[in-house]
Every structure is written in C-alpha cells, then in structure tokens.
Amino acid sequence: MPIKRKYQLITIRGVRALVAEGVAFQCRYDLIELTNGKPRYQCIYLAAGKESILISDRVSENGVEPRLFNLWPGLFKHHFEFGDGTDLTFDSDLIITTGELRGRNDVPQGRKR
Template identity: 45%
Template sequence: MPIARHLSLITLDGVKDLIERKVAFSCRYELVEVTGDGKPRYQCIYSVGDEELILVATKVQKHGPEVRKFAIWPGLVNHHNAYGDGKPVSIDLDVSKLDGDAVLGGSSGDQGRVH
C-alpha cells in the first residue's frame, strides 16, 4: 500500500480555493486498501509546487483528521471531474498483482497511482 511519508493536509474547501485562485496543481489517486468484497479504495494526493497534500474530511474526528477514501465509481471519477487537475484519469484495473504494495498504475506507469 502507500509508502510512509510526510504530507500536508488539504480539505475540499482548500481545493476549491486553489481552483478559484487559479493555482497550478496536479492530483493523483493512490490505492490504500481493498475492501472485504474486493473493491479498491483510493486516497487523493494534490501536488502544489513541491508540496504534497493529502485530501482529508472537513470535519475533524475524535482522533484527528480522517483521510477521504474513494471507490472508483462514482466517488473517484466524480471527485476528479469536479476537483481534479483537468487531465484524464487512467486506471489499471488488474488488482490481481496485489502484493502488499499498491497495484494500480496511472498514465505515467507509477505503481500504486492513478493519474
């Protein structure tokens, strides 16, 4: 699954602000889990300059911010259409390669990412 690293946090309101201010950004979706019924779920990472920000829920939970997770349809697709970077999403749906690391590649072929 995802590689441990330090990320800043961003909420949907923060993404809307980036869009409104016309700040250049890119986004990608990383596989974080496969549910008990075999459905993959993703987290969204926004890159603004050299900073990477992980999308979290607006409401802070008891134990802190909660990462927003998306199923491919309709969640990830709808989110990307509304708040993505304008690039098409490319998804490798072969989850049979799951070996502890993420298995999906985006348009750039990066393991664990959907672009």
C-alpha cells in the same frame, strides 16, 4: 494499514482556493486498500512542489483522517469536480494514472487480491 508518509493537509475548501487563485496543481490517486476485490484510494494534490493529502472538512473524534474514495461514484465524481482536468487511466493492477502522473500502490503486501 497504508504506508505512512508525511503530507501536508488540504480540504475541499483548500482545493477551491487553489482553483480560485489559478494555482496549477495535479492530482494523484493512491491505491491504499483492496477489500473483497474493491479498491479504495486516497487523493494527493501536488502544487508548488508540495504533496497534500485530501482530508475531510470536519475533524472526527479519531482526529484528522484522509478521505477515502471508492471508484464509483466517489472517485469519478471527485475527479470531475475537483480534479486537475486530466483523463483517468486504469491499469490491470488497479493503479490509476492521471495525465502522466501514476498513483502509488500502498496496499499492504501479503493481501490477496
């Protein structure tokens, strides 16, 4: 499981509201899972000094859960449509940097890559 952190919550509707209101924001993509060499990421929006994790618009029977992205096409499509307009840079350890903001590696220790 990823490291538990306290985040505010944001949906795509919330992101659209940020854009419509002209609020400056940044995106960060944290690596949270590496299964069979396939990375999965969660998206964190940073606006007004607060970190908000992207969640689904709908609540499942398990409650509120973060949206998880595979690299292709999910993360690319999301970033180009709802991202902060910065370039994506990938390091050899699969950490993504957006602009100058480096994502976190929350993959549990001890997992083989």
